């Protein structure tokens with residue numbers, strides 16, 4: 001039996017409704033990776049003299065943060081793509097350098113854990129090599145999380161159409177100059193996996209994660225435009241049969257809203273609902289262009305929304321209706337998506353951005369409070385994953401996923417005590433205050449070092465591999481990305497409106 005006592009100056013257990021349950025000079029007894037007791041620190045130490053002490057008792061202890069929407073390790077910007085509006089970005093990022101999935105996963109896990117993230121919703125987009133390629137990539141990614149000790153809910157995106165623009169692959173190929181067609185066709189071919197195989201991968205993922213305390217699998221119906229009606233229906237059937245949690249990108253951009261109207265005559269959310277895909281197990285990634293009726297439908301079906309604030313800003317997607325969603329009682333989680341505002345995976349900075357990006361003008365206007373943003377990154381993030389109520393709080397029985405934040409670093413040389421610890425946390429904390437990160441009772445990060453993986457060695461290996469000249473494939477894909485951009489733009493110029501008044 002493993003036993004430790006985590007001492008805190010301030011201990012946030014979680015939220016009772018919207019009220020933070022925060023205790024002064026308290027401690028947690030952690031037994032075999034779960035919270036066994038909360039109480040006075042000295043009493044717990046006297047009762048359990050054999051427990052390993054963790055934390056100085058001078059710090060703020062909070063539940064581990066949940067990055068509820070994540071895709072890759074090194075960022076698209078690092079690997080060669082500038083920020084573009086999403087629809088052009090799909091083309092621009094065809095030319096990204098390739099990084100081995102294991103190293104790539106560790107790269108962003110370092111950044112996430114160092115900013116207090118203990119659970120990630122990893123939505124992997126694609127892998128070459130057919131079903132075997134998907135299987136192999138998934139295995140490598142899961143082994144990286146296993147190695148570093150991070151909790152993950154993993155999925156591989158389901159898609160069967162419209163892989164570059166919101167148009168059938170063959171029809172788009174036919175719009176291209178003849179010399180470009182074979183290159184794009186070869187790319188489509190390399191990533192083609194029959195939809196039944198994509199669904200079958202879910203069984204493989206559940207077997208891979210079965211019996212692993214820190215791993216779970218989900219379904220990710222990628223987005224309306226990427227899925228035919230048959231594929232949506234088959235996904236809904238599998239979700240019903242398996243009871244899986246789902247995460248879908250929906251209404252991320254104004255073009256996706258227009259696409260849904262063209263295809264269905266209505267909203268993407270209604271289309272998902274008609275397929276039976278909306279339930280408390282569904283998380284809507286982005287949801288920037290949800291109408292009032294969409295928000296109502298989302299609330300009625302008990303769906304979650306994952307707000308990806310940095311991503312929406314960087315890719316010119318728009319501003320999500322976060323205040324309206326929260327006011328309607330929709331649980332909103334936070335995701336850093338492909339990269340945050342500083343081109344990294346810093347959840348502390350992402351929470352601050354969310355708190356400040358939705359302050360509407362005026363004395364009587366809405367704005368998320370510090371504690372509601374922290375609840376988004378803990379309680380709500382947790383319930384978008386199959387780990388659900390076993391994480392996102394530190395109540396008795398919960399997994400001991402927690403972050404110890406150095407109160408002195410946050411407040412030095414002075415902080416007026418009128419601001420409570422959660423206000424201070426959300427306004428001032430930076431990654432230099434993250435002292436220790438514990439996941440399922442295991443301290444995976446302490447004083448700037450990862451306990452299970454040599455970060456410097458991993459970064460050196462990534463640097464070495466990427467210092468090599470482009471492979472033939474990479475050079476060809478870079479050229480393809482460059483050649484595709486004007487044709488992708490021309491497609492949207494021709495078939496979609498760019499006029500915000502008509503969004």
Ligand SMILES: [Zn+2]
Nearest residue numbers: 069249285337
């Ligand atoms: Zn995404």
